[in-house]
Amino acid sequence: MASTEVTHTELTALEKALCEALDPLATALRARSSGLPEDRMWAADPVEVSLSVLESWKVVDSAVARLTAQAARTAGSYGASYEQLGAAWGITRQGARKKWPDAVSRPAAVEEPARVELFGGTAELFQEQPSGRWLWTGRAADGTSGTADEALHCGTKEEAAAYAGAFLKDHRGDPAG
Incomplete structure (x- = not known):
């Protein structure tokens, strides 16, 4: 300077x-x-x-x-x-x-991505920056790929895991399982 x-x-x-x-x-x-x-x-x-x-x-x-x-x-x-x-x-x-206590905003801590394995499929959970919302992307047992709906706002990793789990359940491939 x-x-x-x-x-x-x-x-x-x-x-x-x-x-x-x-x-x-x-x-x-x-x-x-x-x-x-x-x-x-x-x-x-x-x-x-x-x-x-x-x-x-x-x-x-x-x-x-x-x-x-x-x-x-x-x-x-x-x-x-x-x-x-x-x-x-x-x-x-x-x-x-x-x-000036409010002059600098501290970025929220970014959590590590997580993996959900259910019903023969997997989903990756990740935190979007800078919004901090949680999203997921996955591949179900029946071969269907899916991602979090853009309009969806998951405030926690657990909430994103629940949506990913529902997707994996709906596309498990074996309806009896």
Whole structure:
């Protein structure tokens, strides 16, 4: 990753732009709290004026926190890890996980495929990715091949095994067996 160090000139320009962007919000908040007309609203006790500016920065701080969390979730949705998010923010992986707990989705553990042998036939069970649903494909004793219906959504390996078992039973070849 390229260096993201901010130069003094860039930081000065950013701070100037932020102060200019903050001015309308600070003006609106100060006008509401003081009840003074716009041309006089800054003519007050310096403590009150400074507190109005501080109030405005709090609004900006909350907006930045929301936008930061959104950026972290976006990066996570594209595959960024907590380690990468932490590096970008200058904190540890654990710090990033604590700061943005929902930014990175953990993939569900992929279970190993399984095999079902019933009624003289076999079926392979496997977990589809990324959906996580279970599917099966099999060959019955009578030679018929089958697969899980595309519309079927088996949430567990056991559920897929039940459908595969029903298929193998229906195509066992020997109706007496």
